[in-house]
Amino acid sequence: MTELLRLEGLTKAYPGVVANSDVSFAIGTGEVHALLGENGAGKSTLVKMIYGLVKPDTGRMVLRGQPYAPDRPAEARRQGVAMVFQHFSLFEALDVAENVALGMENPPPMRELAARIRAVSEEYGLPLDPDRMVGDLSAGERQRVEIVRCLLQDPKLLIMDEPTSVLTPQEVEILFRTLRQLSAEGTAILYISHKLEEIRALCDEATILRRGKVVATCTPRERSAREMAELMVGAVLTPPAKSAKPKGEVALEVRDLSAASPIPFGTSLKQVNFTLRKGEVLGIAGVAGNGQDELLLALSGELKSDPGMVRIAGRDMGATGPQARRAAGLVSAPEERLGHAAAPDMSLVENALLSGALRKGLVRNGFIDWAATEDFAAGIVKDFDVRTPGTHVAARALSGGNLQKFVVGRELSQSPEVIVINQPTWGVDAAAAAAIRQAILDRAEAGAAVVVISQDLDELLEIADDFAALNEGRLTPTRPVEGLGIEEIGLMMGGAHDMEVAHGH
Numbered sequence: 001m002t003e004l005l006r007l008e009g010l011t012k013a014y015p016g017v018v019a020n021s022d023v024s025f026a027i028g029t030g031e032v033h034a035l036l037g038e039n040g041a042g043k044s045t046l047v048k049m050i051y052g053l054v055k056p057d058t059g060r061m062v063l064r065g066q067p068y069a070p071d072r073p074a075e076a077r078r079q080g081v082a083m084v085f086q087h088f089s090l091f092e093a094l095d096v097a098e099n100v101a102l103g104m105e106n107p108p109p110m111r112e113l114a115a116r117i118r119a120v121s122e123e124y125g126l127p128l129d130p131d132r133m134v135g136d137l138s139a140g141e142r143q144r145v146e147i148v149r150c151l152l153q154d155p156k157l158l159i160m161d162e163p164t165s166v167l168t169p170q171e172v173e174i175l176f177r178t179l180r181q182l183s184a185e186g187t188a189i190l191y192i193s194h195k196l197e198e199i200r201a202l203c204d205e206a207t208i209l210r211r212g213k214v215v216a217t218c219t220p221r222e223r224s225a226r227e228m229a230e231l232m233v234g235a236v237l238t239p240p241a242k243s244a245k246p247k248g249e250v251a252l253e254v255r256d257l258s259a260a261s262p263i264p265f266g267t268s269l270k271q272v273n274f275t276l277r278k279g280e281v282l283g284i285a286g287v288a289g290n291g292q293d294e295l296l297l298a299l300s301g302e303l304k305s306d307p308g309m310v311r312i313a314g315r316d317m318g319a320t321g322p323q324a325r326r327a328a329g330l331v332s333a334p335e336e337r338l339g340h341a342a343a344p345d346m347s348l349v350e351n352a353l354l355s356g357a358l359r360k361g362l363v364r365n366g367f368i369d370w371a372a373t374e375d376f377a378a379g380i381v382k383d384f385d386v387r388t389p390g391t392h393v394a395a396r397a398l399s400g401g402n403l404q405k406f407v408v409g410r411e412l413s414q415s416p417e418v419i420v421i422n423q424p425t426w427g428v429d430a431a432a433a434a435a436i437r438q439a440i441l442d443r444a445e446a447g448a449a450v451v452v453i454s455q456d457l458d459e460l461l462e463i464a465d466d467f468a469a470l471n472e473g474r475l476t477p478t479r480p481v482e483g484l485g486i487e488e489i490g491l492m493m494g495g496a497h498d499m500e501v502a503h504g505h
């Protein structure tokens, strides 16, 4: 394989942390190369240097035999390097073609662009209609908009940052076929993911980072997921253990919960029913955008419902707001960590105060007890292994996975009676994900009732006692996880989005 890109001794330091230290490796033409590492290992920083968003302190890059030092993404794109981000930068009120045009330097006339989008989406098996509003698209379809935008520039290297975290299993299949096709045509792919089984299925080579340094390289097909996880963390992992304790009295009762979505292009909840006992974990699956965010808001009290719809420990809390529900023992962690779960510009201490004030008694007689708040924040950082230079850094300076550990840890550390959590291990590495799942199970063991909303089916099957699926705002009846087959799960989730597979016709 001829070499496409070579990195030589790339180093990038931030105050208090060396994000990349002397990183060297090469990517061949058409190679699918995985970049692996724990949260905060430096993966995002590295790809940002390749994409011209971050300038290395030292080191150099060579692209097709020539020195390569992009000073901005437009320059990287000009030289054939494209990137699909974890968070999409799309405008919901514009259609697909208009969104694609916005990302192009010299967009052709709309009619021609629409035709090119159709051609590329057909050629690469990515079903996408250029005339549809982005606001009406599923997460998977939005991702296709970004990918098609990249493909229109005919990239030689395509960087993908955790592309499958928003996808259904069927959408992952579609994406992988596209990536394999691109690779066969000579486009190299640099692929960041925490999902090791996917990496084994897709990638030719892997480079593993730990605390900013390359610690290993391997051929993923020749390694087990467990071996790769252990290379990442440098330790042996233990899977979470579920207890078989009998469940207690009813802790959360949801009756005919209906509520209009407060989110533009959101999904309203329609007559959701379930009952949850102390110590029980209910796993809620579903394709993204089927009411998951709304359910979390309606349970946390941020989205008001009617009296009688939500009972916590037998008390009707249906019409109460978040503070009253928190006082009654319900804590929640939404999916979106920056902005919703955490205020980006505030420090970890301040963010700890925002959610912990009430249940941890951090405000007394109208005064904030800063010493106690600091202890609370420091305790979360320690117990949940949050990698950060300190508790006074702003939330936005943490890597995605470390902020996730902080947000989840903050909620679980408030002696909750009821926990509602959306995508608890989103963007979190294998070791930390196992630790978070274990922490959830420990709280259940201590008597908390837990609602886990997740798109990760393996996660739900691992920790939940009962299972239900959201489908256009409706919840299926709950079923015990034990004895539940994958086909049944598919049927429960089914019908939400018509996943047409465009390949092979």
Ligand SMILES: Nc1ncnc2c1ncn2[C@@H]1O[C@H](COP(=O)(O)OP(=O)(O)OP(=O)(O)O)[C@@H](O)[C@H]1O
Pocket: 014, 015, 017, 018, 019, 037, 038, 039, 040, 041, 042, 043, 044, 045, 046, 387, 388, 397, 398, 399, 400, 401, 402, 427, 429
């Ligand atoms: N703009 C920044 N300012 C300060 N520190 C930063 C900045 N960007 C990254 N860091 C730090 O650099 C280190 C590497 O972060 P990076 O985001 O590259 O990790 P990552 O491997 O992508 O993690 P994750 O899997 O959690 O997304 C972390 O310790 C992070 O806190």
